[in-house]
Amino acid sequence: MDTTQPTIALIGHGIMGEAILSGLIRDGLTPADHILAAGPRVDRGEELRDRYGIRPFTDNRAAAEQADVVILSVKPQRLDRVLENLRGHIQPDALIISIVAGASIEKIATQLGHSCIVRSMPNTPGQIGEGITVWVPSPSVNEEQKKTVRQILGALGQEIFVEEENYLDMATALSGTGPAYVFLFLEALIDAGVHLGFPRRIAEQLVLQTVSGSVDYYRRKKAHPAALRNEVTSPGGTSAEAIYYLEKAGFRTAISRAIWAAYERSQELGKDKPTGQLKENS
Ligand SMILES: NC(=O)C1=CN([C@@H]2O[C@H](COP(=O)(O)OP(=O)(O)OC[C@H]3O[C@@H](n4cnc5c(N)ncnc54)[C@H](OP(=O)(O)O)[C@@H]3O)[C@@H](O)[C@H]2O)C=CC1
Numbered sequence: 001m002d003t004t005q006p007t008i009a010l011i012g013h014g015i016m017g018e019a020i021l022s023g024l025i026r027d028g029l030t031p032a033d034h035i036l037a038a039g040p041r042v043d044r045g046e047e048l049r050d051r052y053g054i055r056p057f058t059d060n061r062a063a064a065e066q067a068d069v070v071i072l073s074v075k076p077q078r079l080d081r082v083l084e085n086l087r088g089h090i091q092p093d094a095l096i097i098s099i100v101a102g103a104s105i106e107k108i109a110t111q112l113g114h115s116c117i118v119r120s121m122p123n124t125p126g127q128i129g130e131g132i133t134v135w136v137p138s139p140s141v142n143e144e145q146k147k148t149v150r151q152i153l154g155a156l157g158q159e160i161f162v163e164e165e166n167y168l169d170m171a172t173a174l175s176g177t178g179p180a181y182v183f184l185f186l187e188a189l190i191d192a193g194v195h196l197g198f199p200r201r202i203a204e205q206l207v208l209q210t211v212s213g214s215v216d217y218y219r220r221k222k223a224h225p226a227a228l229r230n231e232v233t234s235p236g237g238t239s240a241e242a243i244y245y246l247e248k249a250g251f252r253t254a255i256s257r258a259i260w261a262a263y264e265r266s267q268e269l270g271k272d273k274p275t276g277q278l279k280e281n282s
Pocket residue numbers: 011012013014015016017038039040041044060073074075076078082099100101121122123124176177
C-alpha cells in the first residue's frame with residue numbers, strides 16, 4: 001500500500017457511497033486499496049470489493065481510525081447513532097466530509113468532537129460523473145484540505161464552494177433532490193405519450209431526445225429559457241394551448257412550493273430528532 005496517498009473511509013456504502021468511491025477510482029484519484037467502505041451488510045461490502053477492489057468493513061470505527069478523510073454517507077436518521085459511535089475514533093488531523101441531508105456542521109462537530117468538517121450536497125448523476133455538489137467548509141479546514149475536497153467532490157462532476165451554510169439546505173432542495181423532479185417530469189411526459197397512443201418505446205425515445213436536446217440547446221444558446229420557449233410558441237398554436245393548461249394547473253407554483261417544502265424538510269432533518277411526519281394541507 002502506498003502510504004503517501006490519503007486513505008478515505010466511507011461510512012455508509014449505499015447509492016451515494018458507491019457513487020463517490022467509483023468516481024475516485026474511475027478518475028484515478030485514489031487507489032482502490034486506500035478506500036475503506038463501511039456498512040452493516042457483509043454482502044454489500046463484498047459486492048463493492050469484488051466490483052472495485054475497495055476494502056470493506058462492517059465496523060465503522062475500524063475504518064474511520066485508519067482514515068485521513070472520513071466521508072459520512074449514511075441516511076440522516078442514522079447519523080446520530082453513527083456519530084456517537086465514531087466519537088473519539090477519528091484521527092486528530094482527519095478531514096470529515098458529510099453528504100448527509102440537513103446535518104449542520106455544528107451538529108456534526110459537536111457530536112463527533114471534531115472541528116474539521118465539510119458539509120456537502122451532491123446528487124445522483126454523480127454516479128456517472130455528471131453530478132453537481134455544493135460544499136461549505138468549517139473554519140478549521142485548511143487550503144490543502146480544500147484542494148482535497150475539490151478533488152474528491154470533482155469525481156462526481158461539478159463542484160461549487162459556498163461560504164454560507166444556509167445554501168446547503170437550498171442546494172438540497174434544488175440540485176440534491178433535483179433528479180427526482182426531473183425523473184417525475186420524464187415519467188409524466190412518457191405516460192402522456194402512451195396515453196395518446198404511442199408504443200412506450202417510441203414515447204421514451206421521443207421524450208428522452210426532446211429533453212436532452214432542449215438542455216443542450218439551452219446550454220449552447222445561453223438565452224433565457226423564456227426566449228427559447230417563445231421560439232416554440234406560435235400565436236394560436238399547440239404550445240400556447242398546452243402552456244395555458246400547465247399555467248392554469250399551477251405548474252410554476254407547484255414547482256416553487258415543492259422546492260420550498262424540500263428546503264424546509266432539509267432544515268428539519270438537521271434537528272436533533274428528525275420526524276417523518278407528513279404535513280397535510282401545507
Ligand atoms: N440519494 C440521493 O439522491 C442523495 C443522498 N444524499 C445523502 O446521502 C446519504 C446517503 O444516501 P443514499 O446513499 O441515498 O442512501 P443509501 O440507503 O443507499 O445508503 C446508506 C448506506 O448506509 C448504510 N448504513 C446504515 N446504517 C449504517 C451504520 N450504522 N453505519 C454505517 N452504514 C450504515 C446502509 O446500509 P444498509 O442498506 O445495509 O442499511 C446503506 O448502505 C443520505 O444522508 C442522503 O441525505 C445526498 C445527496 C443525494
